[in-house]
Amino acid sequence: MRYERTLYPPIEPYETGMLDVGDGHVIYWERCGSPGAKPVVFLHGGPGAGCSAKQRQQFDPDLYDIxxxxxxxxxxxxxxxxxxxxxxxxxxxxMERLRELCGHRKWQVFGGSWGSTLGLAYAQTHPDxxxxxxxxxxxxxRQSELDWLTKFGASEFYPDGWDAFAGAIPEAERTDLMSAYHRRLTDDDAGVQEAAAAAWNRWECQTLTLQPDEAMVEECATGANSVANARIEAHYFLHSCFLExxxxxKNAERLKDIPCVIVQGRHDCCTPPAAAWALKQAWPEAELQIVADGGHLFTEPGITDGLICASDRFAGKNC
Structure with missing residues (x-):
């Protein structure tokens, strides 16, 4: 299929900083685009992935303060x-501390994958x-979604990748791969953490794109942020992302007055469309777009097109 919209050209931040949020954590933040324009907060995935420069390009920098x-x-x-x-x-x-730091009364919330989870949790807590x-x-x-990646589901589409993922764990521990990986990712030995992170990330990243991308998979597995991504993700997954x-x-009713566009790949094997469909049933006011030739990543053409059109439209620009 052919799509018209592509990412905006690369941009650099006009301001960056570190915010001490307490509890021993200091958060990196950056602002891009046009100061005083329509405010938006971007929520990265993972949990644990961190932001990239390309993610800035999902917004018209003349219309957004990102x-x-x-x-x-x-x-x-x-x-x-x-x-x-x-x-x-x-x-x-x-996020509330950052909103106050920026001086915004309201802002658009934009997130994918785990960023969608966090965006929904934030919007249900602070709909105003x-x-x-x-x-x-x-x-x-939901437990079914956690099991999809770590017990049964994606394994049926990527049996070769699954065998490598499960095979990195001794057979006696394979009945609970999530816990087995969590133990290794929190081991005191950095080498044990790195090996577990490589196997965990390599498995998940195989499920992200409709067309294979071996370079992306290898970067996920061994890149500079690989251990942080796997450690934090396993920590969140083991605790059901701290959600009931x-x-x-159940709390979707709190969102009914918030305009929303959901862009979901039909062939997303990381976060399958059943979750987007369930959200649409609970929140009929939301607009759901299922991309016929889309996988999981925002860089896939149909997903990019849907996201850019949504961000343009909410800024008053014709799609």
Whole structure:
């Protein structure tokens, strides 16, 4: 399929800083685009991935004042890979601190994958602070979604990758791979952590794109942020992302007055479309776009097109 919209050209921040949010954590933040323009906060995935320069390009820099930040333990935030005082609700509180730092009364919330989870949690906690939501690759942190990646589901689509993921753990521990990986990712031996992180990230990253991208998979597995990503993700997954079962669906009524666009890949094997569909049923006011040839990542053409159109439209620009 052919799509018209692509990412905006690369931009650099006009301001950066470090915010001490307490509990021993200091958060990196940056602002891009035009000061005083329409405010938006971008929420990265993972949990644990950190922000990248390309993520700034999902917004027209002339129309948006864009805040990106590395969540606790991620990217340029310190201490790196720290799990203490690192929960969904800690990050929700950090977002409010950042909103106040920027001086915004309301802002648009834009997040994909784990960023969609965090965006929903924030909007349900502070609906009066959210002007719009743009969400991609919905992840609601239900047990069925956690099991999809770590027990059964994605394993049926990527049996070769699954064998390598499970095979990195001794057979006696394979009935609970999440716990087995968590033990290794919190081991005192850095070498044990690195090996577990490489196997964990390599498995997950194979599920992210419709077309194979071996270079991206290898960067996920062994890049500079690989241990932080895997450690924090396993920590969150082991605790169901600090959410009650189906909490985000049960509280969807709190979102009914917030305009929302959901962009979901039909062939997303990391966060399958069933979660986006369940959210749409609980929140009929939301606009759900299922991209027929889309996977999980925002850089896939159909996903990019849907996200850029949504961010343009909410800024008053024709799509």
């Amino acid at each position: 805040l990106l930040f590395d969540q606790r333990g991620c990217g340029r935030s310190t201490p790196l890979a720290c799990l203490e005082n690192n929960t969904t609700w800690d990050i929700v509180a950090d 602070r959210v002007s719009e939501l743009i969400l991609r690759g919905i992840f609601l942190s 079962e189906s909490q985000l669906l």
